[in-house]
Amino acid sequence: MPESDTAEAAAMLGQARRVVIFTGAGMSAESGVPTFRDALTGLWQRYDAHALATPEAFRADPALVWGWYEWRRCVVRRAEPHAGHLAVAAIEARAPHAVVITQNVDDLHERAGSTTPVHLHGSLFAPRCSACAQPAPVPEGGAEEPGEGRRTPPPRCAYCSAPVRPGVVWFGEALPQPALETAAEEAASCDLLLTVGTSGLVYPAAEIPQVAARLGATVIQINPQPTPLDAVADVNLRGPAAQVLPALVQ
Ligand code: BV8
Numbered sequence: 001m002p003e004s005d006t007a008e009a010a011a012m013l014g015q016a017r018r019v020v021i022f023t024g025a026g027m028s029a030e031s032g033v034p035t036f037r038d039a040l041t042g043l044w045q046r047y048d049a050h051a052l053a054t055p056e057a058f059r060a061d062p063a064l065v066w067g068w069y070e071w072r073r074c075v076v077r078r079a080e081p082h083a084g085h086l087a088v089a090a091i092e093a094r095a096p097h098a099v100v101i102t103q104n105v106d107d108l109h110e111r112a113g114s115t116t117p118v119h120l121h122g123s124l125f126a127p128r129c130s131a132c133a134q135p136a137p138v139p140e141g142g143a144e145e146p147g148e149g150r151r152t153p154p155p156r157c158a159y160c161s162a163p164v165r166p167g168v169v170w171f172g173e174a175l176p177q178p179a180l181e182t183a184a185e186e187a188a189s190c191d192l193l194l195t196v197g198t199s200g201l202v203y204p205a206a207e208i209p210q211v212a213a214r215l216g217a218t219v220i221q222i223n224p225q226p227t228p229l230d231a232v233a234d235v236n237l238r239g240p241a242a243q244v245l246p247a248l249v250q
Pocket residue numbers: 023024025026027029030035036037038050053103104105121168169170171172173174175196197198199200201202203204205222223224225227239240241242
């Protein structure tokens with residue numbers, strides 16, 4: 001990746017007044033949290049993430065779906081934020097106004113010091129009742145590396161004893177309105193959007209960088225691979241988040 005691109009991106013970032021940092025699963029990859037499309041490694045690989053991350057899958061086999069999320073929470077608990085997460089927190093602290101908008105359901109941005117990232121797709125750490133929506137306690141520990149795609153029966157709601165579900169947004173479910181509204185407002189009013197580690201394929205989240213570009217914001221992309229966001233990026237930094245992000249805040 002040309003040094004000049006990194007220097008140009010760092011200069012743009014240093015002059016920006018209102019910054020959005022939009023992150024996807026690639027942001028967590030170097031912390032050892034598999035990207036969504038790779039989130040079915042090992043013994044889970046017989047399943048398709050897009051099929052498993054749905055209300056239908058949970059209704060059909062709550063123990064399988066709950067077991068998958070338990071395993072993912074266990075992976076996140078063992079993971080550490082990397083230098084890229086710390087760089088994002090530094091950008092937030094330095095810019096006159098900055099907000100992290102993430103599609104990720106892990107807590108690595110929080111653990112790196114980012115203040116209140118907007119979670120468009122919920123969190124692994126906010127289970128709730130599948131019927132009355134009461135928040136449920138986060139189970140201690142998580143499934144060890146699963147055996148046969150290890151089934152773990154979900155806990156029962158303390159109020160209505162319906163099964164507890166993961167606090168994430170599944171395919172076919174609406175995104176939380178407050179998060180979506182905040183994200184849309186921030187994208188519409190920012191002068192720079194930094195998109196990191198997203199394939200830009202999942203909607204409506206994928207509209208966020210497009211709104212910013214359409215309304216004249218500078219868009220910087222960090223991704224080792226080409227994505228549909230190449231078309232709107234003013235600067236395309238072809239590299240991994242943990243390497244590229246720290247170079248932007250030196
Ligand atoms: C909804 C939580 C309607 C669960 C997730 C048009 C408009 C609206 C909806 C649709 C539409 N077209 C299609 C839809 C339906 C669907 C959709 O978008 N489908 C896709 C597959 C086409 N959208 C929905 O269903 C949404 N709901 O629209 O509901 C509605 C409205 C009103 C009322 C009722 C219903 C809900 C979508 C949210 C689904 N939940 N996550 C969980 O995690 O289990 S999405 C999930 O997939 C992730 O959160 C993530 O957002 C997404 C994957 O995207 P990425 O984050 O980009 O990750 P990915 O693995 O794809 O890519 C990783 C990238 O990182 C790659 O580019 C790679 O190159 C890069 N990378 C790798 N290593 C690194 C790196 N980058 C930097 N550094 C590295 N080291």
